[in-house]
Amino acid sequence: MNRDVAIDVRQLTLIYGSNLIQSDLNFQVRRGDVFVIMGGSGCGKSTLLKHMFGLYQPAAGEILFDGHSYFTASSVQQSAMRQRWGVTYQGGALFSDKTLAENVAMPLEEYTTLNRRDIADMVCYKLALVGLAGFEHFYPAQISGGMCKRAGLARAIALDPDILFFDEPSAGLDPLSARRLDDLILQLGHSTGATVVIVTHELASIFAIGSNGVFLDATTKTQLATGSPRHMLDHSEHARVKEFLTRGE
Amino acid sequence: MNQATLVTDKTADDSVAITLQGSWTIGNTVPDPGQLTALANVNSITTVVFITAEDFAWDSRLLAWLMAVQRQLGSCLFDLSALPAEVGDLFRLANTVPASQVRVPGRPTLKQKCLAGIARLGDEVLGLLAFIGDMFIALGRWLIGKSTARWSDILTFCYQCGPSALAIITLQSVLVGMILGYLGVVQLRQFGAEVYVSDLVGVGMVREMGALMTGVIMSGRTGAAYAAGLGTMQVNEEIDALTTLGIPPMDNLVLPRTLALLLTMPLLCLYSNILGMVGGGFVATSMDITWLLYLHQLRDAITVTDIATGVFKGFVFALLIAMAGCRAGLECGRSSAAVGQATTRAVVTALIYLIIADAGLNILFFHLGV
Numbered sequence: 261m262n263r264d265v266a267i268d269v270r271q272l273t274l275i276y277g278s279n280l281i282q283s284d285l286n287f288q289v290r291r292g293d294v295f296v297i298m299g300g301s302g303c304g305k306s307t308l309l310k311h312m313f314g315l316y317q318p319a320a321g322e323i324l325f326d327g328h329s330y331f332t333a334s335s336v337q338q339s340a341m342r343q344r345w346g347v348t349y350q351g352g353a354l355f356s357d358k359t360l361a362e363n364v365a366m367p368l369e370e371y372t373t374l375n376r377r378d379i380a381d382m383v384c385y386k387l388a389l390v391g392l393a394g395f396e397h398f399y400p401a402q403i404s405g406g407m408c409k410r411a412g413l414a415r416a417i418a419l420d421p422d423i424l425f426f427d428e429p430s431a432g433l434d435p436l437s438a439r440r441l442d443d444l445i446l447q448l449g450h451s452t453g454a455t456v457v458i459v460t461h462e463l464a465s466i467f468a469i470g471s472n473g474v475f476l477d478a479t480t481k482t483q484l485a486t487g488s489p490r491h492m493l494d495h496s497e498h499a500r501v502k503e504f505l506t507r508g509e
Numbered sequence: 510m511n512q513a514t515l516v517t518d519k520t521a522d523d524s525v526a527i528t529l530q531g532s533w534t535i536g537n538t539v540p541d542p543g544q545l546t547a548l549a550n551v552n553s554i555t556t557v558v559f560i561t562a563e564d565f566a567w568d569s570r571l572l573a574w575l576m577a578v579q580r581q582l583g584s585c586l587f588d589l590s591a592l593p594a595e596v597g598d599l600f601r602l603a604n605t606v607p608a609s610q611v612r613v614p615g616r617p618t619l620k621q622k623c624l625a626g627i628a629r630l631g632d633e634v635l636g637l638l639a640f641i642g643d644m645f646i647a648l649g650r651w652l653i654g655k656s657t658a659r660w661s662d663i664l665t666f667c668y669q670c671g672p673s674a675l676a677i678i679t680l681q682s683v684l685v686g687m688i689l690g691y692l693g694v695v696q697l698r699q700f701g702a703e704v705y706v707s708d709l710v711g712v713g714m715v716r717e718m719g720a721l722m723t724g725v726i727m728s729g730r731t732g733a734a735y736a737a738g739l740g741t742m743q744v745n746e747e748i749d750a751l752t753t754l755g756i757p758p759m760d761n762l763v764l765p766r767t768l769a770l771l772l773t774m775p776l777l778c779l780y781s782n783i784l785g786m787v788g789g790g791f792v793a794t795s796m797d798i799t800w801l802l803y804l805h806q807l808r809d810a811i812t813v814t815d816i817a818t819g820v821f822k823g824f825v826f827a828l829l830i831a832m833a834g835c836r837a838g839l840e841c842g843r844s845s846a847a848v849g850q851a852t853t854r855a856v857v858t859a860l861i862y863l864i865i866a867d868a869g870l871n872i873l874f875f876h877l878g879v
Contacts, residue, residue, distance in 0.1 A: 374535065378539075393606060394608035395609055395611075402613075420569045
């Protein structure tokens with residue numbers, strides 16, 4: 261087992277309902293990577309991500325975290341694995357009946373033995389990291405969409421995860437906010453040493469932050485290329501990969 | 510790993526060094542930031558230097574603690590250069606955006622609450638009248654053929670609130686009929702007049718319980734479904750999309766639902782009446798009254814006027830349930846919690862409307878002599 265590999269995907273087949281989404285996926289996410297899952301709309305990027313953090317079970321093949329599969333692990337091991345992951349969803353997926361502080365506090369209350377004051381300090385720090393200091397007592401409905409995404413990020417990093425999964429973090433944001441969020445993801449990944457797996461089709465983000473990645477194709481229903489986005493652009497023999505990475509220009 | 514501890518050491522007139530040792534991690538207890546408040550009282554201190562001892566480990570817990578200390582010490586400068594570089598990076602990142610000064614609206618006083626309550630009641634009445642007005646305008650547009658309400662929609666909703674509800678209406682009606690039957694038999698037996706149980710069950714179901722209990726069931730079933738459906742559409746901005754397409758939600762969403770309920774409720778009431786009488790019959794026949802006698806007595810007891818009043822009530826209740834459900838849905842907020850609130854509001858207001866309308870109609874019928 262290679263210690264540098266955080267996630268090892270082998271011969272993975274994804275089926276959603278009765279539809280084949282992707283098959284024969286093989287790639288490795290190295291520790292500390294910012295790994296980009298890219299591809300056109302409807303190719304199964306989000307589905308692949310949801311398989312990776314254990315929301316859906318693969319139809320065939322396996323996804324190994326440090327050599328262990330989530331789906332064959334015991335419930336205690338699964339819980340331990342989940343604590344090492346942080347997940348953010350497209351719209352933030354904040355609990356709308358809870359304040360931002362209560363949202364971020366939730367994983368801390370669930371998985372740590374910290375007292376109320378310490379949790380409040382942790383929540384303050386996590387919200388400050390994503391630039392939302394002072395918004396502790398706001399409800400998700402009272403803040404903007406971009407702020408909801410950042411609050412979702414604060415909740416995802418509450419437990420200092422080793423692996424951060426992002427589903428379209430910058431979709432729907434203006435270019436400046438998207439850029440700031442990209443910077444934030446990079447800085448957080450760098451400072452906490454976390455591995456980042458990110459689904460996006462924002463070209464600017466792909467080249468700005470991606471150190472490694474996989475390109476999924478909707479037509480052939482398999483991966484067309486792996487490696488860093490720059491390497492894919494320069495060396496991939498598939499026209500569709502180049503077309504995607506150059507916006508068809 | 511050792512427990513997290515700190516040692517403070519005044520290195521110069523204006524600076525103090527804090528040595529951190531042990532494990533400053535989420536699983537460990539860390540010193541109370543409050544114990545450093547004394548430093549804040551020494552005005553001459555402007556710089557706090559953090560140093561680490563040999564055995565030192567950290568995660569977010571250290572950063573959260575540093576932020577708490579920073580809040581305690583106010584304007585002091587923090588020198589983190591002796592700590593691991595990542596700690597400094599994260600601390601700077603957390604301090605990049607100054608804390609927002611926007612305040613969450615404070616809690617209202619009792620007087621403000623009362624005034625707001627009265628204002629809300631006024632808005633509620635006005636809103637209700639406006640909604641009824643809009644609904645009748647939409648109905649008018651539909652009648653002259655200028656509405657987008659489609660028969661296919663109306664029939665789909667008819668199926669949802671008619672045939673799909675038959676099972677629960679059946680259960681409810683038979684049981685209510687039996688309850689009335691037992692109630693009547695026990696009381697009437699004291700006078701040797703058990704045979705009149707058919708009058709009590711028949712008139713009770715036809716004039717009152719058939720319509721009212723069907724109304725209660727439909728409030729919980731259809732009223733709630735309307736509110737949840739329209740509320741979710743509001744959250745997904747589907748209602749905004751309709752409005753911008755130039756299709757009034759009143760025509761396209763509210764009218765088909767209301768018409769469907771108006772068409773099916775009177776029929777459900779009739780169905781409920783019949784099954785209620787069957788339920789009462791089970792009780793009567795178990796008390797030495799034959800089916801023939803029970804039915805004969807029923808025929809004498811119930812008039813067409815009785816049936817008509819029950820069906821009319823069903824019609825009125827249908828209008829009220831649809832109105833409560835659709836209005837709660839259309840006025841739903843933009844979050845998932847708001848959908849739950851809208852559904853609760855739909856059911857509660859529908860039930861209140863039902864009781865008030867039922868009482869009003871009974872008074873009216875009494876004075877009209879029907």
